[in-house]
Amino acid sequence: KAGVTQTPRYLIKTRGQQVTLSCSPISGHRSVSWYQQTPGQGLQFLFEYFSETQRNKGNFPGRFSGRQFSNSRSEMNVSTLELGDSALYLCASSLTSGGASTDTQYFGPGTRLTVL
Amino acid sequence: EDKVVQSPLSLVVHEGDTVTLNCSYEVTNFRSLLWYKQEKKAPTFLFMLTSSGIEKKSGRLSSILDKKELFSILNITATQTGDSAVYLCALNMNYGGATNKLIFGTGTLLAVQP
Numbered sequence: 001k002a003g004v005t006q007t008p009r010y011l012i013k014t015r016g017q018q019v020t021l022s023c024s025p026i027s028g029h030r031s032v033s034w035y036q037q038t039p040g041q042g043l044q045f046l047f048e049y050f051s052e053t054q055r056n057k058g059n060f061p062g063r064f065s066g067r068q069f070s071n072s073r074s075e076m077n078v079s080t081l082e083l084g085d086s087a088l089y090l091c092a093s094s095l096t097s098g099g100a101s102t103d104t105q106y107f108g109p110g111t112r113l114t115v116l
Numbered sequence: 117e118d119k120v121v122q123s124p125l126s127l128v129v130h131e132g133d134t135v136t137l138n139c140s141y142e143v144t145n146f147r148s149l150l151w152y153k154q155e156k157k158a159p160t161f162l163f164m165l166t167s168s169g170i171e172k173k174s175g176r177l178s179s180i181l182d183k184k185e186l187f188s189i190l191n192i193t194a195t196q197t198g199d200s201a202v203y204l205c206a207l208n209m210n211y212g213g214a215t216n217k218l219i220f221g222t223g224t225l226l227a228v229q230p
Contacts (some may be wrong), residue, residue, distance in 0.1 A: 004158075033216055043159075043204065043220040056215040090158065094216055104150070105208070105216060107158040 002027065004093050004108035012114045018079040021111045025072050025093030031055075032074040033105060034066060037088040046089075049074050050096075078113075086115045118143045122205050122221035130229050133195050137224045139205030140187040146207040149181055149188050150218070154202045162190070162203075195228045202226075 005024045013019050025032050034046040045058040049068035066076040072093075078085055089112075092105040119142040129135055139149070148166045152159035163172045168183035176195075181188045192199055202225050206218040 031216055033218070035218070035220075042222050043206075043218075045217050045219070048216050050215075056217050058217075088157070092216075092218070103216075104161055104164055105218060106161060107152070109157045 004091060004106055006089075006091055006108040006111050008111060009109065010112045010114075012116065013081050014116050015081055015083060017081050018077065019081060019113060020075055020077045021089055021091075021113075023074045023076075023091035023093075023108055025074070025091075026106060029093040029095050029106075030072050031094045031096060031105075032068060032072065033092045033094075034074070034076050035090045035092065036060070037090060037110070038086075043090070046076065081115045083115050086113060088112050118207070118209065118219050120205055120207055120219055120221035122203075122224050124224060125222065126225040126227070128227045128229060129195055131196055133228075134191065134193045135195060135226065137190040137192075137203050137205075137226070138187060139189070139221055141207055142186070143207055143209070143219065144186075145210050147210045148208045150206045150208060151179055151188075151190050152204040152206065154204055154223070155200075159204055192226075195226075197228050197230055200226060200228045 007022045031050045033048040037043045047057045048055045052068045063079045068074045088110045090110045092107045094105045123138045151162040163179045165181035171180045176193045179190045202223040204223045205221040209217045
């Protein structure tokens with residue numbers, strides 16, 4: 001089974017621009033979660049989507065948004081980029097959302113975003 | 117505030133050594149505790165622990181959860197240079213069973229020298 005895929009792998013943007021990142025979960029998985037990883041803050045939860053609905057959101061400004069499509073693929077968007085948005089953005093997929101306690105989240109390779 | 121603390125922050129050992137990585141938390145309402153290994157990019161799954169006192173093993177790695185004392189440990193025996201990585205501990209939170217949300221610790225950076 002193919003793993004979680006993310007595109008693009010690397011992005012360079014300038015302040016004020018916007019960016020869209022894509023995540024395709026493992027086949028059959030319906031939950032996609034997004035995380036931001038920075039050296040200072042570590043891994044922080046952004047949001048989770050399940051069945052095209054946002055289930056939970058972390059403490060990030062409204063410039064961070066996302067959506068999920070009927071095939072479970074997900075995109076996240078960051079508008080009006082700031083220097084502090086430079087990070088590794090990881091998505092994770094799991095079979096269900098808050099279901100069985102044995103449901104594991106599997107991570108994709110990430111998108112490295114650099115804001116200049 | 118939900119908090120996960122890992123120790124030590126970093127560790128340097130020699131091949132063949134045994135290491136114990138610690139994860140303590142100040143959360144009670146969670147579904148599972150997970151360990152991940154992160155080398156350069158994606159964290160790769162190691163273990164999921166849901167019950168206290170039951171050891172999980174995979175080759176040279178093992179892990180156990182103590183829900184009474186609020187901690188977990190990850191043991192690696194006979195370390196190899198390929199074990200060099202950041203080891204992350206995370207709690208899968210339980211918000212009424214309606215969501216997935218991982219709260220991560222800061223990680224332990226393990227360097228295994230030949």
